[in-house]
Amino acid sequence: xxxxxxxxxxxxxxxxxxxxxxxxxxxxxxxxxxxxxxxxxxxxxxxxxxxxxxxxxxxxxxxxxxxxxxxxxxxxxxxxxxxxxxxxxxxxxxxxxxxxxxxxxxxxxxxxxxxxxxxxxxxxxxxxxxxxxxxxxxxxxxxxxxxxxxxxxxxxxxxxxxxxxxxxxxxxxxxxxxxxxxxxxxxxxxxxxxxxxxxxxxxxxxxxxxxxxxxxxxxxxxxxxxxxxxxxxxxxxxxxxxxxxxxxxxxxxxxxxxxxxxxxxxxxxxxxxxxxxxxxxxxxxxxxxxxxxxxxxxxx
Amino acid sequence: xxxxxxxxxxxxxxxxxxxxxxxxxxxxxxxxxxxxxxxxxxxxxxxxxxxxxxxxxxxxxxxxxxxxxxxxxxxxxxxxxxxxxxxxxxxxxxxxxxxxxxxxxxxxxxxxxxxxxxxxxxxxxxxxxxxxxxxxxxxxxxxxxxxxxxxxxxxxxxxxxxxxxxxxxxxxxxxxxxxxxxxxxxxxxxxxxxxxxxxxxxxxxxxxxxxxxxxxxxxxxxxxxxxxxxxxxxxxxxxxxxxxxxxxxxxxxxxxxxxxxxxxxxxxxxxxxxxxxxxxxxxxxxxxxxxxxxxxxxxxxxxxxxxxxxxxxxxxxxxxxxxxxxxxxxxxxxxxxxxxxxxxxxxxxxxxxxxxxxxxxxxxxxxxxxxxxxxxxxxxxxxxxxxxxxxxxxxxxxxxxxxxxxxxxxxxxxxxxxxxxxxxxxxxxxxxxxxxxxxxxxx
Numbered sequence: 001x002x003x004x005x006x007x008x009x010x011x012x013x014x015x016x017x018x019x020x021x022x023x024x025x026x027x028x029x030x031x032x033x034x035x036x037x038x039x040x041x042x043x044x045x046x047x048x049x050x051x052x053x054x055x056x057x058x059x060x061x062x063x064x065x066x067x068x069x070x071x072x073x074x075x076x077x078x079x080x081x082x083x084x085x086x087x088x089x090x091x092x093x094x095x096x097x098x099x100x101x102x103x104x105x106x107x108x109x110x111x112x113x114x115x116x117x118x119x120x121x122x123x124x125x126x127x128x129x130x131x132x133x134x135x136x137x138x139x140x141x142x143x144x145x146x147x148x149x150x151x152x153x154x155x156x157x158x159x160x161x162x163x164x165x166x167x168x169x170x171x172x173x174x175x176x177x178x179x180x181x182x183x184x185x186x187x188x189x190x191x192x193x194x195x196x197x198x199x200x201x202x203x204x205x206x207x208x209x210x211x212x213x214x215x216x217x218x219x220x221x222x223x224x225x226x227x228x229x230x231x232x233x234x235x236x237x238x239x240x241x242x243x244x245x246x247x248x249x250x251x252x253x254x255x256x257x258x259x260x261x262x263x264x265x266x267x268x269x270x271x272x273x274x275x276x277x278x279x280x281x282x283x284x285x286x287x288x289x290x291x292x293x294x295x296x297x298x299x300x
Numbered sequence: 301x302x303x304x305x306x307x308x309x310x311x312x313x314x315x316x317x318x319x320x321x322x323x324x325x326x327x328x329x330x331x332x333x334x335x336x337x338x339x340x341x342x343x344x345x346x347x348x349x350x351x352x353x354x355x356x357x358x359x360x361x362x363x364x365x366x367x368x369x370x371x372x373x374x375x376x377x378x379x380x381x382x383x384x385x386x387x388x389x390x391x392x393x394x395x396x397x398x399x400x401x402x403x404x405x406x407x408x409x410x411x412x413x414x415x416x417x418x419x420x421x422x423x424x425x426x427x428x429x430x431x432x433x434x435x436x437x438x439x440x441x442x443x444x445x446x447x448x449x450x451x452x453x454x455x456x457x458x459x460x461x462x463x464x465x466x467x468x469x470x471x472x473x474x475x476x477x478x479x480x481x482x483x484x485x486x487x488x489x490x491x492x493x494x495x496x497x498x499x500x501x502x503x504x505x506x507x508x509x510x511x512x513x514x515x516x517x518x519x520x521x522x523x524x525x526x527x528x529x530x531x532x533x534x535x536x537x538x539x540x541x542x543x544x545x546x547x548x549x550x551x552x553x554x555x556x557x558x559x560x561x562x563x564x565x566x567x568x569x570x571x572x573x574x575x576x577x578x579x580x581x582x583x584x585x586x587x588x589x590x591x592x593x594x595x596x597x598x599x600x601x602x603x604x605x606x607x608x609x610x611x612x613x614x615x616x617x618x619x620x621x622x623x624x625x626x627x628x629x630x631x632x633x634x635x636x637x638x639x640x641x642x643x644x645x646x647x648x649x650x651x652x653x654x655x656x657x658x659x660x661x662x663x664x665x666x667x668x669x670x671x672x673x674x675x676x677x678x679x680x681x682x683x684x685x686x687x688x689x690x691x692x693x694x695x696x697x698x699x700x701x702x703x704x705x706x707x708x709x710x711x712x713x714x715x716x717x718x719x720x721x722x723x724x725x726x727x728x729x730x731x732x733x734x735x736x737x738x739x740x741x742x743x
Binding site: 048049051052053055056057058059060061062064065066068069082083084085086087088090091092093094095098099100122125221222223249251 | 433436439463465466467468470471472518519520521522523524525526527528557558559560561564567568569607609611612613614615616661662704705706707735739740741742743
């Protein structure tokens, strides 16, 4: 028994010795942000990859083990992870990251969420009463979120507070400059109309002045139906849309089907870091999103 | 203002222009082009101003809303209602070749609620679930099952537990009435079963699901590999325990689980469990003339679950393989109806293996084989339901289900039953619908 305990303790050691703050993020963008803000002072793992639909994740044993050892949990919130995060928290026996503590952060709580509704009638599909949770698609939202994340890191690791502050200022300087550059490059996208698979892109559209013409899903969260796709074909065969957008994890058949019929390019946009080969960090993520949108416009 | 000034000058010029009889056609074209260029430039500048205004407005709105939004947001999900309330509706239409009224598995008399699904059109259990955080250190959960028994509404407390959420060092504890952590399926709520009924070892050894009153303590190792150890001390009032032996500390259990990922597409969970129950006059078999067992009952279980989804993206396609094996040892005596007590010391085993595949969103198809086998308990049990059958009981089931959303499911199931007294084919349609808050499902 003593030998087993000793082995377990050795197994536990590397986790606590290496990093000051261990971050568990539900989506890759928050892990990437934590790495920007914490550098070598943090380890950050994401529960999901950008190739997975974050609405539908299994509460896997490996994730429970990660939450168990986390100091800080960062998730989009607004019920995006309602189908699995509560099961992880319940099993992980880690009071540091339970809601209400410094170690629990819902990123979308620190920006203005759109489409919040008091009406939770499920006949209208998989809606989020607290608003659309996909807030990372507007880079300006990362400003308040990074400030809060930096504040949390400093709270959990006060010895390095000044380092976090310095890294935050450095990040924000680079980020704000990048936002201006993206906005300048994306100017031709203004007023263009997009058909999106799911309502994943409302923040991006508001940022770049793209209009959401329609969704491939007739009811949010439910797969696109043939009836609805036929309706969209009739509606947009004479024009009225410039691109059809889906996320890497979404079935490509509905957007390809519609694309062939209405002659509008169907494109994949990375919803998070790692969603495409090019989008390997937060800066590259928006570079790639804008490249792909502009590319589609050229081909239209 | 500069633009407007320019424009006025230009418009003035254009008005005067037609008066210049000597003006050439090309000049007019040039002027038109200049005018168009200016107009485009003007539009672009207005658009830019509008955009800046929109950004400023959004930032202002954001600042306002930030002030209004709580700094520390409420718990994921169950904030909208306090407590979160959900209702689960189930029901079925089931058809048998043989009358299920006298259904029994030779050698393995069932206890508790185990048994065939109600024949014909029927209402299953309606579950009312309420849960919430009690405070910063406890949360609580209630599942009340409403059922009709002979036309009478019956309310059963299925689960009523409190969980300590703020224990240190990876410990978790639960107390109250709960589904025991033995086995893999035992903790699963009825609405998340992949088939309408439990596999044979659960029906024969755990009366479908072992639920009891007591305390459960779990510990999670601080390792990358999922390592969970747990134990329970229970009152011992329900099958396979009975009679609240040992002054109401009638049974205990121990379990261990390991789990992890293989790449991003595969994940697994393996476990072993041990249940030690004491039974005092535990009833099984015929309801009116039951067998009564008194003695020790232990159940050893091993489980393995493997889940696959391409890239770990669960929504479109996935596959779940799952198997469990149990060994039950009862040592004591049976009081047979209308006869003397007879000593019983026999080992029985049970197992099932199943696969459920989702080829596309909404649709799942699954197959399951389940079986039992046992020792010869001796001549004292000849001619009774406890006598060992010539062939091991076995069933083969397939199912197809369709879920319009996560909240609704319709299932078609076919079972070829070689466990009952006569081989039988059974067909069924089942529905599982839920409204209100719905808790996250465990792995």
